[in-house]
Amino acid sequence: MKFSANLGFLWADKPLPDAIRAASVAGFDAVECHWPYNVASEEVRSALDETELKMLGINTARGNVAAGDNGLCALPGREDEAKASIDEAITYAREIGASNVHVMAGFSSGPTAHATFVEALRHACAAAAPSNITILIEPLNGYDAPGYFLKTTDQALEIIRQVGERNLKLMFDCYHVQLTEGDLTHRLMALQGDIGHIQFASVPDRGAPDHGEVDYRHVFELISKLGYHAALGAEYKPVGETGETLGWMRKFLG
Template sequence: MTKLAANLSMLFNEHDFLDRFAAARQAGFKGVEYLFPYAYSPETLRAALEESGLEQVLFNLPPGDWEAGERGIASLPGRESEFRDSVVEALRYAEVLGCPRVHAMAGLLPDGADAQTHAAHQATYIDNLRFAAAEAAKVGRDVLIEPINTRDMPGFFLSRQAHAMAVLEAVGADNLRLQFDLYHCQIMDGDLIRHMERQFPAIGHVQIAGVPERHEPDSGEVHFPALFQRLEALGYGGWIGCEYRPAGATRDGLGWGREYGLAATH
């Protein structure tokens, strides 16, 4: 069965953030994800989940200075202590929210990065992920890594599926998993079904958006029903996060999800 989670950082922006939980439930979603929870206490967010009858399925570790353009710190040399603190903070939220997985964003390479700089980021990334996975394992959580396309996020350290799989192998932790975003994969690598099949044992979460505009998944060049069918055939029982920017009002664009239990306005 296809289980859809609303990404509340992108969907239901017609509402204030805490009101998006109820809006998502009314639209038929049973799970939610979002970028960051840290503007609110975990108790406040837990109350919003309980009032709406929703499950928290994913959020990100603190990303560094997001407003200044940072996009994660997991691969940044010299920021190891800050990263470790971010792991502790994220796991504290995950415990209160009952969230089984957190995403550690890799961060950006500096402009003009050479091979030596790339190697330093790689070594830092692997060491930091080993720490994060070990800490998460103590409390029964998974840590995810996600290749993000460099058109939307220029300079992002982890952008290719093959790189992500090599990192998973290098770290060697059972609870370090792949966040398989079909939108990013299509832009950078294509061949979605074959990537899905090859990488399936490593996939801990799936996300979707229409390509290339990142609107509703029934717009653009990707036929998502076929991908959902293949995921189900492979035995995927996890969540599919709807991480797209609605072209208009969120409910108006949910017609694509009717067969999966969503309720559109029209």
């Protein structure tokens, strides 16, 4: 079992290069983050090279957060901003050697938003392909992100089929899927061929995966049996200092 530290939450009090180093010291196999754009890509690449960790993924920019944006790519009328955010993310990912870019849809709904998102994803897939970067889309639950365009794995699968590009995959976040759909075991089995990355956190508090309603030992064993051996993304909100919340790693790796 391999784990990736999501530095959007873990060691979030440290500058990104130092958070990468902390993840390495803690024994993570890889890292991922949310929005690294305020740090020069050269600094991030240097920390990755120093630690020999891989950056698995980054997100496209959220837009004007103060105005309520949480992604731009399914927002009719903001197509130019969306494409710019995609191009920015792919360029940054290429410069740091990241494997995936999560294209954030934003708050919207309806057929026009669907069509807008599909076109944005076609642009993203074409732009990412020469660098062997995978584009990810992630359904978000309605408790944390009410009104977010992409809500369920079925909706995501429909979009993946419509776009029809090999480098478009599903970000399967166990926390979000459990809150919205439940039935993690059957969803993982049904969707395994379309999954590009898996993330996890306890449910319902989004804490470390050693408590809550999901038995992650069972989930991780299933994922392994399905033949998925990439690093799983620890995207949880630590209570206190991150290093003091990592008992779960010893538990699951022991």
